[in-house]
Amino acid sequence: MELTTIWFILIAVLWVGYFCLEGFDYGVGMLLPVLGRDETEGETPHSGETRKRQMLSAIGPFWDGNEVWLLTAGGAIFAAFPHWYATLFSGFYLPLLLILVGLILRGVGLEYRGKVDSPAWRARMDAMVVAGSFVPALLWGVAFTNIVLGVPIDADMEYVGGFWNLLGPVALLGGLTTLTLFLTHGALFVALKTDGRLRHDARALALRLGAASAVLAVLWLGVVHLRTGTTASWVVAGVAAASLVGGLLAAARGREGWAFTGTFVAIAMATTSLFLALFPDVMPSSLDPAWSLTAENASSSQKTLGIMTVVALVFTPIMLLYTAWSYWAFRKRVSGHHIPTEVHHAAVVDGGERAGAER
Template structure:
């Protein structure tokens, strides 16, 4: 197998990892004002406890607290690998998609600030502002990644010099906007099921019920979107992957309806992974098709670095990729327990509560 093909596959794997892991982070952040409301929750405790919206929001944020920054590493690695392995792809992508990618970058910065600084000031107003930053910083990438990837797969105006010659509004075509709605609703479903898997009490049941409702909408949108995308660029292999993605998503909804949150989350995990794989299968051997002339498309051959560069990168990837995977696996295993209301103390500062919650989860293995 050619090294250009190897690195196309590796970049696809990085994007799969990013979407299945960061996807539930986006979903949780987007759902913060929806699930973070006042409820009376008996949960698993002997006595009913009044769970305020703040308690529920802190449960949700604590569920992704140990993971979200590590999940973003997949995006950084995918971007760096694209720059090193396919510099022409990177240059055309980041020049043509400059504004949406800039919006995603700013959103991620805003979201990170909200997550890191939310508990630094004991003020309701401060926390409300940080929550708004988390919601916006989660909503925009969830929407814009669908828009971007739809355009990448179906093609954009690229001339014979490998340069994007369209404008910003070329990217906001109906199919791309549909793709944005698909990724948004898919990540929200993924995030709701993650909350159901990682929390207990009333929040757990509310998250599962909401995940089912949004999941039905997402399934309908995804069937239309995948059908239209693969009708343009797909083949039997990519259609098969898309069909498996649909089956996994239906299975996830069935498991959620039966109250099996672990299997439901595994289903959305698999559906996102398979849907992303189907897009890369439909894309190959192109990396950015030209809608002006197929001969002007960027491919794994004309957009790649030298064989020597790819060889050095392969050695580095073989050494460090297992280390990253082992570390992330250890993190998810360590913080695998559910977060109940009693893990969220009401008489301490939020920042201290977060540390206490993490210590409690690590101690209850």
């Protein structure tokens, strides 16, 4: 197998990891005002603030580590396929800038939410988390739909379209699909990682969101693969659809672990199907197929790819082992009774909330 193909596969794996792991972070962030409302039912009702802190504590050990997958994917594209990187970041400059701003707002909101003991302060930080989760969840679907279907690229490997060229109906459908998929993924993560009424509310919401995401996903993947799909991409897209349906059936039976696994596999297979439909191109040209960027004409030298391959063989297993260990170490549920009802001094450490209560 050629090094260009190997690096195309490695980059696909990085994007799969990013969407599967960061996807539930986005979902949890967007659902803060929905699931984080005041609870009045049950024997031990919890305030909306307690529910929000349960949700944020659930993703606290993971969210910043999950973003490393994005940084690594971007760095791999830059090093392995510099022409792809240059055309992508120049042509998609505004959407990528909006995603970056969203990630910054989200990070600030998560890190500084507990720094001031004020409802108004926390409300502002929550708004930043919601907005910073919504924008990337929507725009990544728009971006990848355009990448697979093709954009205006001339003979000099330069993007010659405008921002509005990226907002076609199919691209917006892709954005809505990733948005609802991540919402469903996040709701199931909350159901898996919390207890009490919040767990049941999250599971019920996931079923409603999942029904909408399933319809959108079938339409989106169908349109994309009808235009540029291969036999392999169609098969993998079918596995994605089956996994999503299976996950929703598991959620209906109260099996949150299997339900979350279903959405995880669905996102992984849907992303994989896009890369299968894309290969051997990395950015097809809608003006002339001969002007498309391919894994061959957009790649670095063989020497560069060889050095990168050695580095990847050393550090990729380390990254995977550390990621697996972190999820295993923080595998238990976040219980509402572990969170103090009155907090006068709170701090956010490593993305998770640590409260010191002074009675």
